[in-house]
Amino acid sequence: MTKVFTIMGALAACVCYTMPAAAADHTVGALFPLSGPNAVYGDVFMAGSDLAVEHINADHMLSGPMAIAYEDSQGLPQPAVVGMTKLVNVTGVPYTLSAFTGVSKAISTLAMRNSVIAVNGGGVGPDLADLGDYFWNVIPLANLEVRAAVPYLVDTLGLKKIALIYVDDPLGQALKDELETEMPKAGGELVDSFSVPTSAQQFSGVAAQVRATGADAVYVASYGNQQLQIVKQLRDNGVDAQIATYSGYAVPDALALPESEGMIITGQSVDFSREDPVTKRFVHDFKAKYDRDPTAYNVNYYNATLLYGILAAALEADGTAITGEALLAKRRATKSFDLVGGTVSFQDNGTLLFPIEVKQIKGGRAEAVTSVSFN
Amino acid sequence: MEAYIYNLVNLIAIYAILAVTLNFIMGYAGIYSLAHAVFFGLGAYVAAWVALHVHPSIFVTLPAAMASAAALSLLLALPALRVRGEYFVAASLGLQVLAVTVFSEWKSFTGGIGGVLAIPPADVFGVEVFKPQHFAIVSIIALIVVIGLINALVHSSFGRNLRAIRDSESAAASFGKNVPMIKTLSVVISAALAAIAGALYASYMSFINVESFTLDTSVLVMAMVIIGGTGTVAGPIVGAALLMLLPSAISWIDFLPQTEVGALQQIIYGLGMTLLMIFRPGGIVGRRAAV
Amino acid sequence: MLAIQLAITGLQTGALYALTAVGFSLIFGSTRIFHFAHGATFVIAAYLFYWVYGTGWGLVPGVLAATLGAVLFGLVLDRLVYVPIQRHEGSFFTVFVASFGVGIAVQNVIGMIFGRGFTSVSTPLSRSAEIIPGVYVSPLAWIAMLCTALLLGALHFFLRRTHTGTALRALADDPELVRTFGLNPRRIAATAFVVGSALVVPAAIITSATTGLNPTIGHHVMLISLAATIVGGIGSISGTMLAGLLLGLAESLALLVVDSQWTEAVTFAILFAFIIIRPSGLLGRIAAH
Numbered sequence: 019m020t021k022v023f024t025i026m027g028a029l030a031a032c033v034c035y036t037m038p039a040a041a042a043d044h045t046v047g048a049l050f051p052l053s054g055p056n057a058v059y060g061d062v063f064m065a066g067s068d069l070a071v072e073h074i075n076a077d078h079m080l081s082g083p084m085a086i087a088y089e090d091s092q093g094l095p096q097p098a099v100v101g102m103t104k105l106v107n108v109t110g111v112p113y114t115l116s117a118f119t120g121v122s123k124a125i126s127t128l129a130m131r132n133s134v135i136a137v138n139g140g141g142v143g144p145d146l147a148d149l150g151d152y153f154w155n156v157i158p159l160a161n162l163e164v165r166a167a168v169p170y171l172v173d174t175l176g177l178k179k180i181a182l183i184y185v186d187d188p189l190g191q192a193l194k195d196e197l198e199t200e201m202p203k204a205g206g207e208l209v210d211s212f213s214v215p216t217s218a219q220q221f222s223g224v225a226a227q228v229r230a231t232g233a234d235a236v237y238v239a240s241y242g243n244q245q246l247q248i249v250k251q252l253r254d255n256g257v258d259a260q261i262a263t264y265s266g267y268a269v270p271d272a273l274a275l276p277e278s279e280g281m282i283i284t285g286q287s288v289d290f291s292r293e294d295p296v297t298k299r300f301v302h303d304f305k306a307k308y309d310r311d312p313t314a315y316n317v318n319y320y321n322a323t324l325l326y327g328i329l330a331a332a333l334e335a336d337g338t339a340i341t342g343e344a345l346l347a348k349r350r351a352t353k354s355f356d357l358v359g360g361t362v363s364f365q366d367n368g369t370l371l372f373p374i375e376v377k378q379i380k381g382g383r384a385e386a387v388t389s390v391s392f393n
Numbered sequence: 394m395e396a397y398i399y400n401l402v403n404l405i406a407i408y409a410i411l412a413v414t415l416n417f418i419m420g421y422a423g424i425y426s427l428a429h430a431v432f433f434g435l436g437a438y439v440a441a442w443v444a445l446h447v448h449p450s451i452f453v454t455l456p457a458a459m460a461s462a463a464a465l466s467l468l469l470a471l472p473a474l475r476v477r478g479e480y481f482v483a484a485s486l487g488l489q490v491l492a493v494t495v496f497s498e499w500k501s502f503t504g505g506i507g508g509v510l511a512i513p514p515a516d517v518f519g520v521e522v523f524k525p526q527h528f529a530i531v532s533i534i535a536l537i538v539v540i541g542l543i544n545a546l547v548h549s550s551f552g553r554n555l556r557a558i559r560d561s562e563s564a565a566a567s568f569g570k571n572v573p574m575i576k577t578l579s580v581v582i583s584a585a586l587a588a589i590a591g592a593l594y595a596s597y598m599s600f601i602n603v604e605s606f607t608l609d610t611s612v613l614v615m616a617m618v619i620i621g622g623t624g625t626v627a628g629p630i631v632g633a634a635l636l637m638l639l640p641s642a643i644s645w646i647d648f649l650p651q652t653e654v655g656a657l658q659q660i661i662y663g664l665g666m667t668l669l670m671i672f673r674p675g676g677i678v679g680r681r682a683a684v
Numbered sequence: 685m686l687a688i689q690l691a692i693t694g695l696q697t698g699a700l701y702a703l704t705a706v707g708f709s710l711i712f713g714s715t716r717i718f719h720f721a722h723g724a725t726f727v728i729a730a731y732l733f734y735w736v737y738g739t740g741w742g743l744v745p746g747v748l749a750a751t752l753g754a755v756l757f758g759l760v761l762d763r764l765v766y767v768p769i770q771r772h773e774g775s776f777f778t779v780f781v782a783s784f785g786v787g788i789a790v791q792n793v794i795g796m797i798f799g800r801g802f803t804s805v806s807t808p809l810s811r812s813a814e815i816i817p818g819v820y821v822s823p824l825a826w827i828a829m830l831c832t833a834l835l836l837g838a839l840h841f842f843l844r845r846t847h848t849g850t851a852l853r854a855l856a857d858d859p860e861l862v863r864t865f866g867l868n869p870r871r872i873a874a875t876a877f878v879v880g881s882a883l884v885v886p887a888a889i890i891t892s893a894t895t896g897l898n899p900t901i902g903h904h905v906m907l908i909s910l911a912a913t914i915v916g917g918i919g920s921i922s923g924t925m926l927a928g929l930l931l932g933l934a935e936s937l938a939l940l941v942v943d944s945q946w947t948e949a950v951t952f953a954i955l956f957a958f959i960i961i962r963p964s965g966l967l968g969r970i971a972a973h
Contacts, residue, residue: 053655096604107396124600127511187506215945219895223939226689243802256812256820425777476963478776483914487956494949619781656792666785671768674778
C-alpha cells in the first residue's frame with residue numbers, strides 16, 4: 019500500500035513539474051526586466067501577474083489552465099525586441115504584458131504587425147498613449163503625475179523654481195516636455211534641466227550644477243538604481259532643496275534609502291479599502307502570499323492579467339478563437355471591467371484613467387497628502 | 394519551433410558576417426580593432442534611415458550603408474597607420490566610446506536610447522521579406538557573398554601584401570609596398586562589409602537602438618573570432634554560431650533560474666576566452682596549439 | 685563658484701583615477717602585460733570591503749579583506765594565466781584577450797553573488813560641508829586626496845630608493861639586466877602585481893561610499909586607467925598620475941560646457957587625440973612603434 023502511494027506521489031510530482039511549461043492551454047507573454055539593474059521591478063510586476071494567474075486557474079475562468087511565458091527584457095529596448103520576436107513567432111501568444119517606456123515603444127511595432135495585444139502596467143511615458151490599437155495601458159501615464167505634482171509643489175508648498183535632472187531616454191524626455199508646459203501654467207518656473215546618460219553613476223558634478231541654479235526644488239526623472247544614486251549624491255553634495263519625483267521611485271529599495279526622507283512622490287491612487295469582491299480578494303490573497311502590502315505596480319499587472327482572463331472567457335463563451343484581433347474587438351465591445359480598485363472603462367486610445375495621489379516619504383513609507391482626479 | 398530555429402539562423406548569419414569581416418583585419422592585417430560595432434551600428438542606422446525616407450529595397454539600403462561605413466572607417470585607419478599593438482587597441486576603444494555617445498545623442502538620426510521604430514521590412518525585387526524563414530534566405534546569401542569576397546581577397550596579391558605587413562611592416566615597405574594604402578584599404582573593406590550586417594539587422598529587427606552597438610558588441614564579435622580561430626576561414630563562423638547558440642543552450646537547463654542565464658552565458662564565454670588563450674591560442678579551428 | 689566646485693569634484697575623481705591608473709601603469713609598464721582585468725581587481729576589492737564592513741566587522745578588517753582580495757587576485761592571475769601564456773607566446777593580444785575574459789567572468793560572478801543592483805556603504809563621511817560659501821567638500825574628498833598623495837609618495841620612494849623598486853623599473857627596459865643582478869624577473873613581476881593591485885584598494889573603498897557600486901563599474905575603471913596610462917606615457921608613473929588627475933578634472937569641468945552624457949566622450953577624445961598626435965604621451969619615453 020505504501021508503495022502505491024509512493025508511486026502516485028511520484029507521478030503527481032512529475033505532472034506538477036512539467037505542467038507550467040507545456041500543458042497550459044492559455045499562454046500569454048510577458049516582457050519584464052528579470053536581470054540587469056532593473057531586475058528589482060521584475061519581481062514586483064511578477065508578484066501581481068502570478069497572483070492573477072492563480073486566481074484565474076482556481077476559478078476555472080478559462081477552458082484550460084493559464085500560464086505566463088516570461089521573457090527577460092532587462093528593461094531595455096533591444097533585449098525586449100528579441101524576447102517579443104520569440105513570443106510572437108515561437109510561443110505564439112495573442113497577448114503580452116509589457117513594462118518600461120523604452121521597451122514598450124520598441125515592441126509596439128511587432129505587436130501591431132502581428133496583431134498581438136501588448137498591455138503596459140509599468141511604463142509611464144506619456145507617448146505610450148499613442149502606440150496604436152494593439153497597445154493598451156492599465157496605468158495612468160506620467161503626464162497626469164506631473165499635472166498633479168506641479169500644482170502641489172508650486173501652490174501648496176510655495177516652491178516656484180524647480181530644476182530637473184532627467185535620464186536621457188524617451189521617459190526622461192517626455193517628463194521634461196511635460197514639466198516645461200506645466201510649470202508656467204502653475205505660475206512656477208523650470209529654471210534649468212540637466213540630462214544624464216542611462217548608464218551614469220557619478221552625479222556630484224550635476225549636483226553642483228543643481229545647487230548653482232538656486233532652485234527651490236529638484237525634480238528627478240530617472241528609474242532603477244540610477245534614481246537612488248542621484249538622490250543619495252544630491253544630498254551628499256549639499257543639495258538641501260525639496261526633491262520630487264514620479265511613480266518610478268515607489269520600489270522598496272528607494273523608499274528605504276535614508277536620503278529619501280521627505281521626498282514628494284506621485285503615483286496612481288488605489289483604494290485598497292474598497293469593499294468590492296475583486297479588490298478584497300486581491301488585497302487579502304496578496305498579503306497572504308507575499309506577506310507585505312501590495313503596491314500600485316502589483317495591482318496593475320494583476321489587472322492586466324485578469325483583463326486577459328475576462329476577455330478570453332467572454333470569447334470562449336461566444337465560441338470565438340482567441341486572437342489579438344478578437345481580444346481587441348471584445349475590449350471595445352465591453353463597456354466596463356471590474357478590476358482591482360473599482361469598475362473602470364478604457365478611453366478610446368486604450369488607456370485607463372486612475373486618480374493620482376501626491377505622497378511624501380516619511381520613515382521609509384510613502385504617505386498620501388492629497389489626491390487629484392482627472393476626467 | 395521552426396520559426397525559433399530560423400530566427401537563430403538569421404542572428405548567426407548576421408553576426409558571422411561581423412566576425413568574418415573583423416577576422417579579415419585582425420587575422421590577416423594584425424589590426425586588433427575593438428570598434429567593429431561602430432560600423433555595424435552605422436550600417437544599421439543608415440539603412441534604417443534610407444528605408445524609412447528613401448526606399449526600402451536592399452539594393453538601395455545596402456550600398457548606402459556600405460558607403461557611409463567605408464567613409465567613417467578612415468577615422469580608424471588613421472591610428473592604424475600611426476601606431477600598433479596596445480596603442481591601436483586603445484585608439485579603437487576610444488573611437489567605440491565616442492561613437493556610442495554620438496549614437497545616443499544624435500537623436501534626429503538615431504533616436505537616442507529610444508531608437509528607430511517601425512523600420513520597414515527588407516524589400517528584395519519588390520517582395521517584402523520579414524518572416525524569419527524567408528529572411529534566412531537573404532541573410533545566408535549575404536553571408537556567402539561576404540565570405541566569398543573575403544576569401545578571394547585573402548588569396549589575391551592584396552592578401553599576400555597584407556600578411557607581409559602583418560609579419561613585418563618595415564620589410565614590406567622596403568620591398569616597395571605602399572603600406573599606408575594597403576592598410577587603409579583593408580580597414581575600409583572590412584568596415585563596408587560589416588555595414589551589410591548592420592543593414593540586415595535593422596530591417597530584420599524593425600527596431601534598432603544604441604544598445605546593440607556598444608563596446609559589449611565589439612567584444613562579443615572579437616570573442617567570436619578568437620574562440621573560433623583568428624586568421625582561419627571557418628573559425629569566425631564557428632565562433633559566431635557557438636556564441637549565438639550558447640544562450641539558447643543554457644536556457645534548456647531547467648533547474649537554472651531564468652534570471653541567471655545571461656550571467657552564466659557571460660561567465661562561460663569569459664572563461665572560455667581565457668582558457669583558450671592559455672591552452673589553444675589559435676582558437677577551436679586554428680592549428681596553433683599551445684606547446 | 686560653480687567652476688571652483690567642479691574643479692574640486694574633479695580633483696577628487698582625478699585623485700582616485702590616478703591611484704587606479706598608476707596601479708595599472710606599474711604592472712603594464714614593468715611587465716608589458718596588458719592587464720585588462722585590473723578593473724576586476726577594483727570590483728573584487730570594493731565588494732569585499734562592502735561585504736566585510738557591511739556585515740559589521742568594522743573598518744580595519746574591511747580594508748584588510750579588500751587588500752588581501754585584490755593582491756591575491758592579482759597574484760593568482762599572474763601565476764595561472766599570464767605566466768603560462770607568456771611561456772609559449774609573447775603576443776600582447778593573447779594576454780589581453782585572456783585578461784579580458786577574466787574581467788567578464790568576475791563581473792558576472794560578483795553580480796550573481798551580490799546582485800546586479802546598486803549598493804553603497806553608508807557613512808556620514810560622504811556628507812559634504814560648506815568650506816567657503818557655495819563650495820561643498822565632503823570629508824571623503826579630503827581622504828581621497830590625502831590617500832593618493834601619501835600612497836604615490838610611498839610608491840615613489842619604493843621605486844627610487846629600494847633595491848626591488850629599482851629592479852622593477854629596470855624590468856621594463858631589460859629583463860636580462862635584472863637577471864644579471866641576481867634577481868628573478870618572475871619574482872619582480874609578481875611584486876609589480878602585488879603593488880599595482882593593492883593601489884586600487886583606497887579608490888575602491890572610497891567609491892563604495894561616494895558613488896556606490898555595481899558589478900559593471902570595473903569596466904569604467906579599466907577604461908580610465910588605460911586612457912591615463914597612454915595619455916601619461918607608457919612607462920611613466922608620474923605621467924600616469926598627472927593624466928589621471930587631468931582626466932578627472934576634464935570630466936568634471938566639461939560640465940561647464942556640455943551635458944553630462946558627453947563627459948565620457950571628452951575623456952576618450954583626449955585619448956584618441958593623444959594617440960594620433962603624441963603617442964608617447966605627456967611624459968613618456970618609449971616610442972609607440
